[in-house]
Amino acid sequence: MQRSSLRVFIVGVVSAIALALFSVPTASAAPLVPAAGYGFTEGALITTLSQQDIDREMNTVAQTNASWFRVLIDRSTIEKSPGVYDWSGTDRVVNAARSRGLRIIGLIAFTPFFQGGGILRTAPPARATDFSDFVGKAVQRYRGSSNTWEIWNEPNLPAFFGLVPNKPQRYTELLRASYPVIKRIQPQSTVIAAGLSRISGTDSPPQFIADMYKAGARPFFDAAALHPYVFPNGIANAPDNAISDVARVRALMVANGDANKKIWFTEIGAPSNGPGRGGNTPEQQRDQIRDLLAFIARLPYAGPAIIYSIRDFSSDPRTLGDRETRFGALLTQDYKLKPTYFLLKK
Numbered sequence: 001m002q003r004s005s006l007r008v009f010i011v012g013v014v015s016a017i018a019l020a021l022f023s024v025p026t027a028s029a030a031p032l033v034p035a036a037g038y039g040f041t042e043g044a045l046i047t048t049l050s051q052q053d054i055d056r057e058m059n060t061v062a063q064t065n066a067s068w069f070r071v072l073i074d075r076s077t078i079e080k081s082p083g084v085y086d087w088s089g090t091d092r093v094v095n096a097a098r099s100r101g102l103r104i105i106g107l108i109a110f111t112p113f114f115q116g117g118g119i120l121r122t123a124p125p126a127r128a129t130d131f132s133d134f135v136g137k138a139v140q141r142y143r144g145s146s147n148t149w150e151i152w153n154e155p156n157l158p159a160f161f162g163l164v165p166n167k168p169q170r171y172t173e174l175l176r177a178s179y180p181v182i183k184r185i186q187p188q189s190t191v192i193a194a195g196l197s198r199i200s201g202t203d204s205p206p207q208f209i210a211d212m213y214k215a216g217a218r219p220f221f222d223a224a225a226l227h228p229y230v231f232p233n234g235i236a237n238a239p240d241n242a243i244s245d246v247a248r249v250r251a252l253m254v255a256n257g258d259a260n261k262k263i264w265f266t267e268i269g270a271p272s273n274g275p276g277r278g279g280n281t282p283e284q285q286r287d288q289i290r291d292l293l294a295f296i297a298r299l300p301y302a303g304p305a306i307i308y309s310i311r312d313f314s315s316d317p318r319t320l321g322d323r324e325t326r327f328g329a330l331l332t333q334d335y336k337l338k339p340t341y342f343l344l345k346k
Contacts, residue, residue, distance in 0.1 A: 031343055032294040034265075036304040039068025039102065040329070041267065043309065044077060047089030054096050057310045060330050060337075062100040064344040069097040069104055070150070070266060070306045073142070075134045076110040076121035087141060094145050104146035105192070105266065105306070108138050108178075109153050109160075123162025124155075124170055132177035139185045147186050150225060150266055151178050152194040156203040167203065168211035172220070175212075179220040193217070195225035195266035198242040206248040213256045223262045223303055224253060228292065231270035232278055235291040243295070250301060264303035268292045271323035272312075272338065279323045286339040289329060311335070 040061050046054065061069070071093055078085050097104060111117030111125045125131050139149060155161040155171040164170050171194065179191050193212070196205040205226055228246055230238040238244075246263065253261055270288040273279035280288065289307060296305045312328035325333075329340040 031290050032297045033065070034293065034297045034299075034302050034305050036262075036302065037067035037103075038293060038305045038307065039066045039070065039105075040310050041070035041072075041105075041107075041306050041308050042093075042311075043313075044072050044074050045313065046093055047072075047074070047077070051092060051096075054092055056335060057331070058096045058100050058102075060341065061097075061102070061310060063346060064330070064341070065346055066344070067101075067103055068304050068306060069102040070107055071097065071104055071146075072153075073106050073108045073138045074110050075108070075131070075138075076112045076117050079112050079134065082114065085137070094142060098145050103148070104142070105148045105150055105304075106138065106142055106146045107150045107153060107266070108135050109151075109194075118162050120159065120162075122160045123164060124152075124174060128173040128177035131174055132181045135178045136181045136185065139182050139189075143186055147189040148192065149182055149189060150192040150194065150264075151175055151221075154197040154227065155194050156196045156199060156205065156208045160197075168208050169215045172212050172215040172217040175217055175220040190222045191220070192223045192225050192264055192266065193221040195227045195264070197227050198229055198238075198240040198245070200240045204241065205245045206252060209249055209252055213252070218256055218258065221261075223264050224249060224258075225264045225266040227267040228265065229267070229269065230288055230292065231280055231285075232275065234284070234288055235295060246299070259301075262301050262303040263299070265292075265296050265305040267308040268296075268305055269308040269327055269329055271326040272328075273323040273326040277323065279326060282339045285329065286343050289340050290343055307340075 073090055078087055078090065080086055094104060110122050113121055115125045115130060117123050151174060153160050155167055161167055175193060182189055182191055196208055226246060226249060228242040230242050235243060250263060270285040271279035272282040272285040275281060293305055296302045307329050309327045311331040312326050312333040314325035314333050330338055332338060
């Protein structure tokens with residue numbers, strides 16, 4: 001081979017290798033996922049669905065390589081009046097997930113209106129022991145289905161913890177009351193501190209967790225949790241420090257002697273309500289979920305990643321701009337398959 005031809009050949013080979021190493025994966029490429037696995041979660045509405053609809057959603061999840069399902073065990077809907085409980089909706093969801101081989105994360109949260117939960121029923125009760133009593137009942141009921149319990153959801157947001165002052169301290173009171181109750185029933189269980197939402201300012205995840213440590217939370221959780229949503233512009237332009245806060249939280253944990261505790265990502269995802277509305281196209285939704293799974297997979301301290309959610313809440317054209325109804329990653333409201341399904345299917 002002539003020297004000039006050899007040079008062209010070598011340059012071509014090097015270029016091909018570089019392209020293979022550094023090009024962005026296509027949507028059809030198998031996604032990189034956390035070693036601890038990934039799964040899905042739905043909102044409280046799933047417990048109100050018919051068994052047929054629950055099965056259709058869970059059958060779709062079973063067509064992916066998901067290994068987890070995060071179930072909301074909502075005290076505000078289960079405890080109908082003081083001491084009167086209706087577990088039937090949650091039972092159906094737990095049983096449907098377990099029958100498909102999914103591991104359960106029991107998310108125990110919220111407060112009935114009659115105990116001070118407010119209009120949204122998400123404020124903490126006046127007494128932490130009222131909540132921990134319910135936690136004990138939930139763990140006792142589902143101990144055969146789960147040994148992983150997340151205490152509350154996004155307490156750093158008013159929407160999920162009311163307008164109470166000193167939110168980190170009040171949340172720590174719930175952890176302090178609940179942790180020993182769970183450990184008495186299931187000594188080998190994993191108790192996860194509530195997944196924190198992306199937000200800037202005094203209630204940001206790093207500040208919230210720093211304040212939890214100051215309030216004495218360290219002995220009362222086995223793992224932390226974060227919800228690093230990156231919509232609408234993706235992981236490279238993550239708003240509210242959604243990505244950089246992960247490293248900050250990890251540094252706080254290490255500094256407080258919790259290097260052996262993992263961070264679970266109990267919600268990731270994106271709405272597909274369209275660009276320009278604070279959301280994304282279904283294809284952008286898929287790409288953000290793919291990128292977040294890969295980001296989490298590269299963290300040596302990562303637990304599982306949980307995608308919110310399975311199916312859109314609405315297909316009404318009049319609500320197309322409502323991002324909260326369009327977080328379904330696998331299915332539209334009328335069960336049409338979305339791009340993320342084809343990314344994650346077996």
